[in-house]
Amino acid sequence: MRARDTYLVGIASASFFMSYFSRLAWSIVSTYSTLKPTIIEDSMIFSLFFVGYVVVQVPAGIISDRVNPKCVIMISLIGLAASSLVSGIANSIRVEYVASLFMGLSAGWIYPATVKLLTISFRGPELPIAMGYYSIAWPLSIVLAGATLPEICIVFGWRWSYYIIALTSIIIALLYMPISTDNYDNTMHSTFDLRLLRNSDVVVVSLSGFLFFMSYWAITLYAYKYFLTIGLNRYVAGFTYSLLALFGVFSTMIAGYVIRSIGVKGTLSIFEAIYGILTIMLAVVTRELPLMVLAAVMGFIRFIITPANSTAVSKIGREMAGSAAGIANLFWQLSGAVAPVVASFILTRANYQFLWVVMGIVIIISAVIYLLTLKVR
DSSP states (O other): OOHHHHHHHHHHHHHHHHHHHHHHHHHHHHHHOTTOOOHHHHHHHHHHHHHHHHHTHHHHHHHHHHSOHHHHHHHHHHHHHHHHHHHHHOOSHHHHHHHHHHHHHHHTTHHHHHHHHHHTTOOTTHHHHHHHHHTTHHHHHHHHHHHHHHHHHHHTOTHHHHHHHHHHHHHHHHTTTTSOSGGGGGGTTOOOOGGGGTOHHHHHHHHHHHHHHHHHHHHHHHHHHHHHHTTOOHHHHHHHHHHHHHTHHHHHHHHHHHHHHHHHHHHHHHHHHHHHHHHHHTTTOOSHHHHHHHHHHHHHHHHHHHHHHHHHHHHHOSTTHHHHHHHHHHHHHHHHHHHHHHHHHHHHHSOHHHHHHHHHHHHHHHHHHHHHHOOOO
C-alpha cells in the first residue's frame, strides 16, 4: 500500500475501533461502577446504545453516499467524545441511560461512512485486502477492552475509562484534517435506490447477519461476567476475555486473502458454522487453560467473518455502498439491542451454559442461510 492508502485505512480503522470500544466499555466498567447496576439496568444500558446506533444506520448510509464521508466521520467522533464525557461524569443510572443512547446515536454513523470511504478509495482485489486491515479494529477493541479497562478502573477509577474514550475520539477526528476532499466529489450526486430494499443479497446479509450478531453480542457483553462466575479472578477473566479477539488481530490480516480464495459466501458459511460449534463448547469447557485455548480459537475464527461481512455489502453496489452498508448494519446492530434482552431473559430463567448452547445453535442457522441463499460470491 502507498503511504496515503495506509494512512486512510489506519484512521478509518481507528474510527471503527472507537465505535466498538465505546460500546464494549460498559460490559467491563459496570463491574467497577459505583452506581452498582443490576442485571436489568446493565441490559438497558447496552440496549439503549444499540437503539441509538440502529436508528441512524439508514440515514448514515444515505448521507455518506451523498456527501463527503470524511465530514460524516469527524462529526460522529466529536459526538462520541461528548457523550462519553457525560457517561464518565454521570451520577445516576438514568444519566447513564441518556449518555448510552446518545453514544449510540453518535457512533452509528461511523461504519457506513468508513465503508463508503474505503469503497471509493480501493478497487478490485485491493478492496477485500483493505477491508481486512480495516477490520482489525474490531478484535483489537475487544483485546484492549479486556487488557486495559480492568486496570484503568482499579488504578484510576471507572470514570476515567470514558474520559480516555472522549479524548481519543477527538484526536482521531483531528487526524482526518489532512485528507483531501477532491477525490470524493463523485459521491455528491448519489441518490438512495429503493431497489436495495428488495435486493435478495441485502435481505440475506441483513437477516442472517442479525442472527449471527445477536449471538455474538450476547457472548461479548456477558463473557467477562461469566468468567468471573466460574471462578476466574478479575485479571485472568480480563485476559481470557481478550483472547476472544486477540488472535483475531492476525486473522483479519489474512481474511482478505481467504475471501479472495474461497469467496464471500464460502467464508461466511464455513467460518460461522465453526464459530457456532465453538460457542456451544463454552458451555462445557470451564477449566482455566482449556477455556483460554477455546477463547483464542474463537477469536481467530470470528474475525475472519467480519471482513467478509463488510466485503459482502461493498460488492452489492459500489455506487450505493454506504446505503447498502447502512441497511445491513441496521439489522446487524439491531441485534445488539435485542441480544441483552434475550440474554437476560435466559439468564434469569436458566444459566450461562444454556445461553451459550442457544447462541451457538443460532449462529449455525445463520451459516446455513448464507450457504443456501447468498448470491454474492
